[in-house]
Amino acid sequence: MDPNDSSQRDQSGQPSTSGMHHEYATQDGSLDMGCSDFELLKRALLNERMAPEILQYKEELVERVKAGLKRQETEIDAMEGQRDYELVRQVLSYEQDRVRFLLKAYLRARLEKIEQSAGSMLDTEALRERLSKQERSYASSFFVAMGRYMKSSVLNDLPPNYQSLVKRYEGEAEKRLLDTPDEAKYVFARVLDDCGQVPDGPDGQTAELRRGDTMAIKYTTVKALVEAGQVCLL
Known part of the structure; x- marks a missing residue:
């Protein structure tokens, strides 16, 4: 960034400090229209922490945030030693630290879930597809290391029939030792978009979800809505 370049100044004449706050819309033009990447990352972190299962990796969002951090680093370096822009440089640095903290927290939250349920994630194709390439590699390495x-x-001190990492005894049909998330647990959720009546029970019960509502509800009821961005967990 060239501090003397008027194209990179805001309306006050100062260099832009927009950082991660770029407008973003989904491919279908819905819901996330006008949300900054910073807000989307906060939402992804909350959802990941509160959901009982691991969610789809937000690859596009993470890559955009990383690219934004790199651009901002270039802007900060360009202001080095220029006293007129020292305050702007500090503001950009603080914002960069805040975004880095969120990004690391999001990735750590996913790694914690992988370490808790690496076996079931590797054993279930639907869960494997939610992981990034690096996460799949980490899950495999972690499971092998824990197995050893x-x-x-x-396990080597137990009878041969009881040395499996995934079954209670050799010959058992199901892999009962693999952790599975409790999707029926209650979660706190905020409705971001009117969803109307949604199924909420085995006997045809429904729940009306209106924009702005905050509630405690079974995760299974809002699972698809969380994935679609219509509901955010708290």
């Missing part, structure tokens, strides 16, 4: 540790510390 469990075998050397415990």
Whole structure:
């Protein structure tokens, strides 16, 4: 960024400090219209922390945020040593730290879930597809390392029929030792867009979700709406 370039100044004549706050809309033009990447990242972090299962990796959002951080780093470096822009430089640096914190928190939240349920994620195609390439590699390495540790510390001392990492005993049909998320648990949610009546129970019960509502509700009821961006977990 050239501080003397008028095309990079805001209406006050100062260099732009927009940083991560670029307008973004989904491909279908719905819901996220006008949301900044910073707000979308906060929403992704909340959803990931509160959902009982691992959610789809937000690859496009993460890559945009990384690119924005790189652009902002260039702007900050260009202001180095220029006293007239020292305040702007500090503001940009603080904003960059804030975005980096959110990005790292989002990635850490996903890694925690992977470490808790690496076996089931690797065993279930639908869950594997939600992981990034790096996350799949990490899940595989983590599961192998944990398997070696469990075998050397415990399993090798048990009878052969009870040395499996995924089954309670050899010959069991189901892999009962693999953790599965409790999707029936209650979560706090905020409705971002009118959803109308949605199924909420095995006997045909429904719940009306109106924009602005905040409620405690079963995750299974809002799971698809969270994925669609119509509901945000709290």
